[in-house]
Amino acid sequence: RSYLETATRDALDRMLFIESERMTNCLYHPDDCESERTVIISELEGGENDPDQFLDQELTATAFKAHPYRHPTIGWISDLQMMTRDDLYGYYRRHYIPNNATLVIVGDVETDAALRQVDRYFGHIPSGPEPARLRTSEPRQTGERRLTIRKPGTAAYLKAAFHAPPVTAPDFLSVLVLDAVMTGAKGLNLWSSFRTPPPQRSARLYRALVERGLASNVSGALLPTEQPFLYTLSATATDGTPLASIEAVLLEELDRVRQDGITAAELAKAKTQLKARMVFDNDSISNQAHQLGYFETIANVDLFLQMPPRIAAVTVDEVSRAAGAILIASNRTVGWFDPQ
Structure with a gap:
């Protein structure tokens, strides 16, 4: 998952603060989760009404038998309907950790000063257990x-x-x-x-x-x-x-x-x-x-x-x-x- 911010040079400190808060202090309030669930289900249903996008989704699911690439990025509608606030928060806690993130700064900045700012906001955040990685390989396709x-x-x-x-x-x-x-x-x-x-x-x-x-x-x-x-x-x-x-x-x-x-x-x-x-x-x-x-x-x-x-x-x-x-x-x- 990528989060991108583009702003003037003097906004770097604020952007780093926002991203450090995103990594550590999200609440996932149940009301917000339900509201967002409705938005994303609507987005998924809209994609299913686009024939080209829908065909691409179904083609990918047919081409892969075992690998998670067979699943659409946004998920299946049953996933969105069934997942709970605790499911979301648990995923957030397991994956939003410094040792599972890449921070990139590009622009008119002074490198040493920018790194000091990064350390100020992210240096105190503890690493977590390494998230589980993929263990399944797609078997060789043997026929059309x-x-x-x-x-x-x-x-x-x-x-x-x-x-x-x-x-x-x-x-x-x-x-x-x-x-x-x-x-x-x-x-x-x-x-x-x-x-x-x-x-x-x-x-x-x-x-x-x-x-x-x-x-x-x-x-x-x-x-x-x-x-x-x-x-x-x-x-x-x-x-x-x-x-x-x-x-x-x-x-x-x-x-x-x-x-x-x-x-x-x-x-x-x-x-x-x-x-x-x-x-x-x-x-x-x-x-x-x-x-x-x-x-x-x-x-x-x-x-x-x-x-x-x-x-x-x-x-x-x-x-x-x-x-x-x-x-x-x-x-x-x-x-x-x-x-x-």
Whole structure:
């Protein structure tokens, strides 16, 4: 969980006070818990009314059998209905401790003075027992999985998800470059990278689906995660286009890149686009703080700082091997939203 504050330089002391209070003195009053429960259930139900978001949630739950990644971030509605104030407070006490937190300060500050302020507000807070960590690994998928959702809607959606490596794996960046070739380059900032449309006119799936009038939109998503997650491809059908036709073309393009790889020209363009997106990922002190804290939490800051030269070093053969390894039928889960 991230908390971000952006303010003028003279507000640092106040921000540190607020965050230290958040770590130690939250009350979780029963009335506040009930009020927030209503808000979050409403938010969850709103997401279920968004066909694209709902399909993504159900696709992820189908792709994973054992790993907690199968659960949506906000939880299932039964979780929200059943959890008690004591459940929430117990979680807070176990996890909101200094040895389970990363504090990031970015901006026009004097380092030694800022660290003294941090010590003033956080130095007295005792560490707690190390929270329990994940013990379950997702078993290897052994065959294609499929789901079809039929409910009211105005557009049809297709998604295909493939189990993908974690951010620390050597081939993660090869898959990132592969996605840039297939759907256009995105950055690695969960907070901002997907708000700006990627450059797509030369992307393979854009040309195959959008330019041919089969889909109105196509996108890819590869998230930097601590554990292996998914590489997901999405398409929105144009009016009257059967989802089966979109799926056939999409899988044909994936088979082609899996068998033949990418070209040197595609690699060069993908690297140029990714380099630009990495700059945009860090175009504000808020984005910089988010990236430093996020990567320190899931891996380490050095991994984040090494991303640009590591992307520049990716080769055609590495991308081709990654495509051949993950874009196979037994590793994919296909989801349809078929409006009724």
